[in-house]
Amino acid sequence: xxxxxxxxxxxxxxxxxxxxxxxxxxxxxxxxxxxxxxxxxxxxxxxxxxxxxxxxxxxxxxxxxxxxxxxxxxxxxxxxxxxxxxxxxxxxxxxxxxxxxxxxxxxxxxxxxxxxxxxxxxxxxxxxxxxxxxxxxxxxxxxxxxxxxxxxxxxxxxxxxxxxxxxxxxxxxxxxxxxxxxxxxxxxxxxxxxxxxxxxxxxxxxxxxxxxxxxxxxxxxxxxxxxxxxxxxxxxxxxxxxxxxxxxxxxxxxxxxxxxxxxxxxxxxxxxxxxxxxxxxxxxxxxxxxxxxxxxxxxxxxxxxxxxxxxxxxxxxxxxxxxxxxxxxxxxxxxxxxxxxxxxxxxxxxxxxxxxxxxxxxxxxxxxxxxxxxxxxxxxxxxxxxxxxxxxxxxxxxxxxxxxxxxxxxxxxx
Ligand SMILES: Cc1cc2nc3c(=O)[nH]c(=O)nc-3n(C[C@H](O)[C@H](O)[C@H](O)COP(=O)(O)OP(=O)(O)OC[C@H]3O[C@@H](n4cnc5c(N)ncnc54)[C@H](O)[C@@H]3O)c2cc1C
Numbered sequence: 318x319x320x321x322x323x324x325x326x327x328x329x330x331x332x333x334x335x336x337x338x339x340x341x342x343x344x345x346x347x348x349x350x351x352x353x354x355x356x357x358x359x360x361x362x363x364x365x366x367x368x369x370x371x372x373x374x375x376x377x378x379x380x381x382x383x384x385x386x387x388x389x390x391x392x393x394x395x396x397x398x399x400x401x402x403x404x405x406x407x408x409x410x411x412x413x414x415x416x417x418x419x420x421x422x423x424x425x426x427x428x429x430x431x432x433x434x435x436x437x438x439x440x441x442x443x444x445x446x447x448x449x450x451x452x453x454x455x456x457x458x459x460x461x462x463x464x465x466x467x468x469x470x471x472x473x474x475x476x477x478x479x480x481x482x483x484x485x486x487x488x489x490x491x492x493x494x495x496x497x498x499x500x501x502x503x504x505x506x507x508x509x510x511x512x513x514x515x516x517x518x519x520x521x522x523x524x525x526x527x528x529x530x531x532x533x534x535x536x537x538x539x540x541x542x543x544x545x546x547x548x549x550x551x552x553x554x555x556x557x558x559x560x561x562x563x564x565x566x567x568x569x570x571x572x573x574x575x576x577x578x579x580x581x582x583x584x585x586x587x588x589x590x591x592x593x594x595x596x597x598x599x600x601x602x603x604x605x606x607x608x609x610x611x612x613x614x615x616x617x618x619x620x621x622x623x624x625x626x627x628x629x630x631x632x633x634x635x636x637x638x639x640x641x642x643x644x645x646x647x648x649x650x651x652x653x654x655x656x657x658x659x660x661x662x663x664x665x666x667x668x669x670x671x672x673x674x675x676x677x678x679x680x681x682x683x684x685x686x687x688x689x690x691x692x693x694x695x696x697x698x699x700x701x702x703x704x705x706x707x708x709x710x711x712x713x714x715x716x717x718x719x720x721x722x723x724x725x726x727x728x729x730x731x
Contacts, residue, residue, distance in 0.1 A: 322421035323348040324626055325410060327400045327565070331612065332594030333426035334359025334381040335619030336626075337392045343627055349392045350418060352410070354399040357450055358387055363612055365453040366474050367642050370460060370481035376450055403569040405587040422626040425577060425585070425592045426619065427562040429610075434469060434555045436531055443536040444553045447474055459552045462486030467540050467550040469528060471498040473641045475556030476511060479520050480643040490548050491515065492526040492540065502639070503685065504660070504672050507648055510687045518644055559610060561596040574598050576608040581632040583622045591626055593618035599633055611639040636701055645690055649697045652683030652704045664718040667692045673700065673716075679709045702726055 324340060326333045329351045337351045337359075353359070360379040368374035377383075387394065395412070402411040409419045431446035445456045456478070460466065464487045468475040471493030479489045497508040498515075515522050523542075530541040531553070539547035561576050572578040572586035576598030583591050583599065594615040598608040617635040624631060638651035658674035665671050669688020676682045684700040686693040699722040703710065708729035714720045 320347045323350060323419065324422050325418060325420035326351045326424045326426060327410065328426035328428055329353025329355065329359045329394060329396065330426060330428045331359060331361055331615035332619035335616055336424055336426060336593060336623040338382060338390065339620045339623035340627065341390045343624060345627055350395065351392055352395045352398050352400055354397065355449060356397045358384065360450060361612065365450060366447060366477035367481060369453050370457050370478060371484055372457065400565060403565055405569050405590060408589065423590045424622050424626060425566060425590065425596060426594045427565065427596045429559040429561040429595050432558045432560050434557065441533060441535065441537050443551065444555065446555055447478060448559065456554065460485045460487050463488065465549050465551045466554060467492065467548055468554045468556060470556035471522065472556055472558065473499055475554065476515065476643060477641060478554050478556065479515060483518050483520060490521040492523050492528060494527050496524055504654060506672060507685055507687050511643065514643060514646055574606055578606065582625045582630055583618060583633055591622045593622040609637055613638050636704055647690065648687045649693060650685040651697055651701045654683045654685055658682055659712065661712050661716045663716055665693050665696060669693050671696055675712060679712065680707055681710055696722055699723060699726055703729060
């Protein structure tokens with residue numbers, strides 16, 4: 318690419334930060350401008366609900382790169398600056414400082430914002446959301462021993478906060494409107510393992526629990542359920558999902574659905590404009606559009622978008638996956654947990670288990686596992702390679718924990 322070209326990235330989060338660094342690593346020597354409305358260098362969000370809430374992590378350890386290496390990379394980082402408009406014809410973005418900036422190529426890595434509770438009092442002083450480092454710091458200060466924390470939403474963020482808060486000696490109640498935990502992303506068997514663990518750790522988990530009202534003057538003092546019961550509350554954490562930030566793309570006339578629509582090269586409907594991360598909706602091989610809200614996706618798409626901005630034209634084909642940590646246990650999922658797949662259970666080490674998803678041709682398409690610490694990580698990795706191998710696998714052997722996955726992988730490559 319030409320040295321005089323300017324590559325602009327809007328959103329200095331995980332995908333944006335990774336893309337900026339990849340541009341340099343891939344040899345682009347021109348101008349890179351990374352614009353983000355947060356005050357910090359790009360950082361990873363997973364520790365926000367885990368180590369950071371337990372007081373075991375800092376901003377520096379969540380950062381994608383150190384201040385020194387960032388400065389050395391020569392990337393211009395406009396922090397605390399919001400992009401308010403995009404002109405795809407003029408190839409320019411407008412900043413909230415009033416300045417306009419012309420781009421040769423533009424990447425939108427805008428992530429999203431926490432979905433708000435639709436109750437009038439949701440802005441009371443002890444109502445918390447968790448998406449950013451600053452929000453994590455505010456919440457961390459409130460999690461003192463004996464604090465009665467009410468978590469609205471039994472998804473990953475709510476449950477990870479519940480786990481960190483229990484470790485800090487809080488009394489925790491989780492209110493989940495659905496009939497099981499993290500139902501959107503997890504198989505029933507893993508949801509049940511999560512429920513058993515949280516209850517064993519002393520969390521009061523209420524399923525099918527809608528919220529009728531919040532009570533309190535300046536702060537929420539109790540949460541009312543439809544039965545009229547009031548759950549006492551010192552701190553309320555709302556974890557009911559996120560909404561991708563689509564306003565800029567919509568105003569600029571880009572194709573959007575549940576995210577900013579891109580082709581297999583992560584290119585949007587506008588020339589020279591790419592999208593990556595939580596905000597990006599991409600078509601997989603099956604032609605169906607997907608949007609993912611995972612570390613792994615932000616990492617892979619941030620990298621790939623950068624390479625494609627430099628003209629590599631590589632299609633996105635990374636296997637999806639995520640993990641989540643609760644107390645001394647963890648869950649991991651890789652691939653697609655298709656509803657019409659055959660599900661095989663395999664015993665894991667230390668009381669854990671794996672659920673293997675086989676398609677009609679007996680090819681592994683997904684795996685979801687649960688176990689102590691990192692005990693399932695090796696098996697999940699092997700399953701990922703089995704998914705990539707596209708080989709036909711015998712269900713009985715997969716179900717038999719004495720048949721090594723490594724052996725099956727060797728057989729697949731023989
Ligand atoms: C608390 C928490 C825990 C998580 N834990 C896990 C986990 O255990 N495992 C897992 O796989 N994933 C986890 N995730 C998900 C993962 O962190 C996200 O998928 C990832 O951060 C997405 O990266 P992104 O770059 O797309 O978005 P973000 O990291 O959100 O970055 C987007 C950035 O763009 C900025 N921005 C938006 N609009 C503008 C604008 N107009 N101008 C300037 N800047 C703008 C935003 O403020 C933000 O800084 C977790 C997420 C959270 C919040």
